[in-house]
Amino acid sequence: MAISSAPFLRPLCQTEFRKCPFLSSKPQFLPHLLRFKSQGTIRASSAVTLESGLNTQNEQEIQVDVFSCPICFEALKRKGPSGLNISAIYRSAFECKGCNKFYSSKDTYLDLTVTSGLRDYSEVQPARTELFRSPLVSFLYERGWRQNFRQSGFPGPDEEFRVAQEYFESSKGGLLVDVSCGSGLFSRKFAKSGSYSGVVALDFSENMLRQCYDFIKKEDTLSTANIALVRADVSRLPFPSGSVDAVHAGAALHCWPSPSNAIAEITRILRSGGKFVGTTFLRYTSSTPWIIRPFRERSPQGYSYLTEEEIEDLCTSTGLTNYSSKTQQSYIMFTAEKP
Secondary structure (H helix, E strand, O other): OOOOOHHHHOOOOOOOOOOOOOOOOOOOOHHHHOOOOOOOOOOOOOOEEOOOOOOOOOOOOEEEEEEEOOOOOOEEEEEOOOOOOHHHHHOOEEEEOOOOEEEEEEOOEEEOOOOOOOOOOOOOOOHHHHHHOOHHHHHHHHHHHHHHHHHHOOOOHHHHHHHHHHHOHHHOOOEEEEEOOOOOHHHHHHHHHOOOOEEEEEEOOHHHHHHHHHHHHOOHHHHOOOEEEEEOEOOEOOOOOOOEEEEEEOOOHHHOOOHHHHHHHHHHHEEEEEEEEEEEEEOOOOOOOOOOHHHHOOOHHHOOOEOHHHHHHHHHHOOOEEEEEEEEOOEEEEEEEOO
């Protein structure tokens, strides 16, 4: 279904401007990034270095990486410098031995989608997904779009980040994945906090990831931080099972084509004790007058606006426990833990 460009000319409003991807300009300092060195170590069960079978000094070691093949979920073999940062990943090649498929960085991000590398085949995504891949929407996200969420009860990025950090207290020191990260608004905050051994900013939108890269290169502390940009499908997350310590999804759940598949995937990659924290827009709350509720059953552009009860049901049905939430108007922040 095609999307008209007309909506972009309208004033911002909460019914049309939910979660969106961002535009970023073309990378301009990759050569400089190549000089940066990795800092810190990554605490993830799949980050195990293998003995190298290479004999010359100029050849680089082969490792089992924190990333897995999006097809078979086997850990990828990585050839190149170690480290979960833009410089190291840009200089590395990734291979799935089982599927005989190779993955590498494209522009500023590592493409770990099932369709990565295909020449002739292309998929048509739902209209809302294609909207998020728009350069214009990507550019606008932190330049007015996200600020408009306050009209629906969102407290603002700083407060949302503070509460998320409290929920992630037991996961600090581990690997955090920010799914549907958009322009990396929260990914950058998590990376700058120094609370995690590594942060993966993950989104399906190429332009959102490019926009994230543009923001990162403007901050010296982030240019060498353990943050990686990865393109992936939330319903096919490229991580081995039980390898991730924390997953964040800010203003994202209502944008997913299948929230149930996405949360099942998040549960799969979390280690025991790992935390999932998300925020989204509610269809309505317990305080919404019954006469208004029928008008909110059909959401614009096919967004999956759920109720408090539906979100809890999704989390518990995939095996997550210790569910809790906080709501304000149409805003909800929820958390759950993998037992």
